Amino acid sequence: MPTTIIKESTSLNRIETREKELKDLYDRQDQDRQLAYYGTLNISDKYVLTDVNGKKVPRSISITMNDAQVYAQTVCSSTKAALMQIRVEGLAQDKNSVIEKFLERNIEQSDERRRKSLHNFVSNQANIRGIVAARWISYVDKAKKKYIPDCLMMDSRYLSYEEGADGIWWYGYRTNRSKLAIKTEYGVDIKTEKCECAEYWDGEKNEVWLDKKLSPKGTVLNPLGFPPVAIQGVDRGYGLLDEQHLTHEFESIFMVDRYLYDELNRIASEEATINLKLVNPAYQKETSDMSGKAAPYPDTVGTVTEVPINEKYQLLQVADINQASKMIHGDIMRAIQNGSLSDLDYGNLAFPLSAVAITDMTDIRNKIMIPTFNCLALFYRQLYRLIIAEYIAGGISGFPVGRMGNSAVYTPKDLGDPDKYTINLKFMPTSKRQDIANLSMSIAAKGEIPRKVRIREIMQVQNPEEWEQALDSEEAETLDPAIKLYRIASSLLASAEVNLDEKEGDRQRTEAKMMGERAVQIIKQRKIASQLNPTQDINNPPAQKGNAQPLMAMFQEPASRTGGDQTNQKERNRAKI
Numbered sequence: 128m129p130t131t132i133i134k135e136s137t138s139l140n141r142i143e144t145r146e147k148e149l150k151d152l153y154d155r156q157d158q159d160r161q162l163a164y165y166g167t168l169n170i171s172d173k174y175v176l177t178d179v180n181g182k183k184v185p186r187s188i189s190i191t192m193n194d195a196q197v198y199a200q201t202v203c204s205s206t207k208a209a210l211m212q213i214r215v216e217g218l219a220q221d222k223n224s225v226i227e228k229f230l231e232r233n234i235e236q237s238d239e240r241r242r243k244s245l246h247n248f249v250s251n252q253a254n255i256r257g258i259v260a261a262r263w264i265s266y267v268d269k270a271k272k273k274y275i276p277d278c279l280m281m282d283s284r285y286l287s288y289e290e291g292a293d294g295i296w297w298y299g300y301r302t303n304r305s306k307l308a309i310k311t312e313y314g315v316d317i318k319t320e321k322c323e324c325a326e327y328w329d330g331e332k333n334e335v336w337l338d339k340k341l342s343p344k345g346t347v348l349n350p351l352g353f354p355p356v357a358i359q360g361v362d363r364g365y366g367l368l369d370e371q372h373l374t375h376e377f378e379s380i381f382m383v384d385r386y387l388y389d390e391l392n393r394i395a396s397e398e399a400t401i402n403l404k405l406v407n408p409a410y411q412k413e414t415s416d417m418s419g420k421a422a423p424y425p426d427t428v429g430t431v432t433e434v435p436i437n438e439k440y441q442l443l444q445v446a447d448i449n450q451a452s453k454m455i456h457g458d459i460m461r462a463i464q465n466g467s468l469s470d471l472d473y474g475n476l477a478f479p480l481s482a483v484a485i486t487d488m489t490d491i492r493n494k495i496m497i498p499t500f501n502c503l504a505l506f507y508r509q510l511y512r513l514i515i516a517e518y519i520a521g522g523i524s525g526f527p528v529g530r531m532g533n534s535a536v537y538t539p540k541d542l543g544d545p546d547k548y549t550i551n552l553k554f555m556p557t558s559k560r561q562d563i564a565n566l567s568m569s570i571a572a573k574g575e576i577p578r579k580v581r582i583r584e585i586m587q588v589q590n591p592e593e594w595e596q597a598l599d600s601e602e603a604e605t606l607d608p609a610i611k612l613y614r615i616a617s618s619l620l621a622s623a624e625v626n627l628d629e630k631e632g633d634r635q636r637t638e639a640k641m642m643g644e645r646a647v648q649i650i651k652q653r654k655i656a657s658q659l660n661p662t663q664d665i666n667n668p669p670a671q672k673g674n675a676q677p678l679m680a681m682f683q684e685p686a687s688r689t690g691g692d693q694t695n696q697k698e699r700n701r702a703k704i
Contacts, residue, residue, distance in 0.1 A: 507552050
């Protein structure tokens with residue numbers, strides 16, 4: 128496409144103008160950052176108890192609760208631990224697998240090069256920031272004779288961009304870089320220790336601004352015709368296109384609880400302040416001379432305080448936490464839990480649950496996780512298309528792709544025609560309780576629901592084809608013991624070939640020979656039996672029905688001596704929240 132060079136500083140002005148338009152979004156992201164860290168980075172981020180006028184309450188205790196941090200950490204950890212399944216469809220199975228491995232190895236090589244996990248980074252970004260972004264440039268380092276997958280993980284708080292129906296039009300990204308980094312990449316000596324960089328890409332060019340001055344590299348033409356970036360927002364908002372829709376279009380996990388955590392901090396601070404006054408109470412003492420020194424504090428352990436007649440100390444009464452305070456504390460905690468996770472996700476349940484109950488509580492978590500997973504699936508789809516397009520456009524071939532010890536050489540031809548196949552991703556959250564619950568339901572459904580449906584829909588395994596092949600292999604061994612004996616003999620022989628211990632190798636060969644002879648004997652006996660009774664089927668065991676009770680018993684606690692479940696009903700009600 129024709130390339131038009133925009134006048135110097137125009138791209139920087141475009142970034143600055145867009146940043147002003149996104150100010151409300153940035154402010155919301157800053158607020159969510161404070162909730163995620165809440166005082167762990169800066170003492171100024173901690174909660175301070177204030178009065179109705181916003182002034183700090185004197186002689187008070189301020190407590191910063193960690194509920195928001197625990198919630199964020201739990202959701203982010205669950206997102207990172209989820210199993211990601213890449214499925215390329217549209218070509219022959221072997222070609223689909225080649226493309227899947229190519230994409231996986233690109234990400235692995237990039238992670239190894241950056242010493243940082245892209246998936247962990249975008250998982251945090253999706254949950255806390257609400258937008259994920261990464262720039263990807265594939266090229267060959269001719270000096271090192273090596274393929275380089277250059278991935279820049281971008282914090283969307285410092286990202287500005289515009290998009291249309293045909294994708295991203297342009298983007299700008301601000302960072303602070305060290306003096307050494309600026310000198311190494313741009314050959315510029317700066318006077319300060321850090322320099323503000325603004326990187327700009329559109330379909331025609333790339334420019335980098337260093338402290339608002341165009342870098343010595345100047346304007347570099349973009350041969351791709353589109354910005355080499357993948358950007359995706361989390362569809363957690365309501366999609367209302369009002370004046371401030373950009374602020375809440377891509378929401379974080381704090382969307383519904385954002386303003387409740389300060390209320391929780393306030394109540395905790397008030398309770399701590401009142402408790403301190405009960406331990407170290409205030410007194411009044413009558414005196415005829417208001418200009419004199421303050422009376423000594425009378426409540427000192429192991430002392431006797433003498434006072435003039437009629438000038439006794441009087442204890443100022445402090446009201447205990449009343450019922451209204453307790454109720455509002457409970458209401459706020461319940462509201463926070465309604466907008467976050469259940470006790471099951473925090474591991475706080477003290478009573479057994481059925482498989483159905485576990486699934487129902489997992490569905491509550493999925494309402495928070497599904498928007499994140501949908502965002503990551505769309506992001507990775509963009510990124511994978513970008514990787515394929517750059518690899519083909521660059522004509523890259525003959526260089527290993529992948530991390531050390533797990534790489535392969537690919538050609539553009541191996542990637543086929545991108546228009547003729549689709550790339551799909553599926554994320555499956557991991558939970559030991561849920562896995563056992565799924566397994567118990569699958570076992571209970573054995574004989575009623577096809578195995579393929581149980582593996583894919585009920586158990587939701589990451590690689591269903593591999594499971595089906597493994598089950599087929601085990602079933603073949605069950606139906607025909609000769610197959611199992613043959614496989615054992617083959618395995619022993621293969622191990623003996625590489626065994627450095629000669630005696631151990633001879634033992635394995637002997638055992639393999641015995642297994643082989645036994646397999647031959649079984650086959651001969653079967654042949655004789657079939658000749659004597661052609662209608663007899665000696666290898667058709669009866670169909671088995673599943674029994675999930677032993678698995679679900681793992682969740683049970685010992686029954687009380689009086690029999691029955693003595694679990695507190697109040698705890699059961701809390702688990703439903």
